[in-house]
Amino acid sequence: MRALTLTEARELKSKVIELLKTVFDPEIPVNIYELGMVYNTSVDLAGAVDITMTLTSPACPVAGSLPGEVQNKVASVPGVASARVNLVWTPPWTKDMMSDAAKLKLNLL
Secondary structure, three states, rough: OOOOOHHHHHHHHHHHHHHHOOOEEEOOEEEEOOOOOOOEEEEEOOEEEEEOOOOOOOOOOOOOOOOHHHHHHHHHHHHHOOEEEEEEOOOOOOOOHOOHHHHHHHHOO
């Protein structure tokens, strides 16, 4: 497989972010990206995607399944050679990390 150009890597990152906007925490009717649970998304020129994310709480009922779901969905995006999800707890997630659109949907604005 050939290396991606910078433009292709940026386009792939955009596709990955769009996909992340289709993944929902089952307890909250807002996607994980707008909730601010995705701290970083990077794509290298080999097509490897690394996602750093958190959950709303370490006791979140989907802690065992949501990171794997994200990894599997990202790996299915055409052009992604590999996908890795790093689950972190620092900084801890707060409502301040949500986008204005998410806050509006949850009546927090």
